[in-house]
Amino acid sequence: MPASRISRANRPSMIGEKVNLCMATRHKSMMYLKIVRAKGREYCYFDTGQKDARGKTIYARLPTRSDRDFAVKYATMLGHRTRRANVQALLTVPKLVEMYQDSSHFAGLAPASRKIYALYLGVFAAMLPTAPAGLVERKDVATLLEKRAKTPAAANMILATISALYKWARKNGHVNNRPADDLDPMDIGEHDPWPEALVQSALEASDVRVRLSVHLLYYTAQRIGDVVRMRWGDIANGEIAVRQQKTGAQLVIPLHPDLEKELAKHARDLAPIIKGQHGKGLATMTLRTNIQQWAAERGHKVVPHGLRKNAVNTLLELGCSVAQTAAISGQSIQMIELYAKKRSQAKLARSAMQIWSKNR
Structure with missing residues (x-):
């Protein structure tokens, strides 16, 4: 490669030296050797093939080429890089996924997270069954996500799962690449609350499972995954105890x-x-499908999670504080405020006026 001028910010670190301009070249006959010349002196660096936390190439300092230890140290570094490359080439994506699922880190995840990760890790492994895990690039992941463009929520979960997988793999020295970095999640829009008429219809439905499920979803403001886990033994003294799968929060509603x-x-x-x-018990996906099919038969495309917004908005419209609402839904105050964007201004105004008139 012809010589090129590089700035201090872009060249390898030379601690203690003040160099405003230098010449950097890569030696033609010696792979991965980078030579920097500054103020008449020569500095040799070896490209390790590894990246730091910011994605910058890591260079190792070598003696000058006139030093009698140069050849030995160069050969040692070249051997290390070659062995790493060979190991990474043999470590396929499915094998890396298997190692991650066998790790203590994976075992420490919440049960719900493990279940979701296992699902999408399987999808990722099936997409790249023979690919070397250490050679997967950002463009490869981008291509995989584009193939899932019609299901953006699933695509976003694949991206999140790949990101978690490679973060663990880098931390444990299995790979150096960062194939999920700088890829933006797809826009999936918001889970809209249900139309009020549909909520009322569901609460009166002849379909027993739909009616019971909607009562639990709406009047507890919980996620569908938490609702399917509710047991009769969780009810006592007019309250139901809930331990949220996603957050681990324990609620009494x-x-x-x-x-x-x-x-x-x-x-x-x-x-x-x-x-x-x-x-x-019923699988979450089965119940979600039951509810959505029931709504579709009535001309509505909804998701069960929309009822969580219905509940939050109803509580706020009735005059409950954000803190009171959060105590029921188990959400953060910031999330309550986000959900509240579609609350009814008219209902809020009527509720406020009732409070005002009672305190005149």
């Missing part, structure tokens, strides 16, 4: 009178409140 009336229609036992065909 008073039962709304309408939810109590609905629960009274069902026999109590040791099983989950929402049951499948054989009286056992």
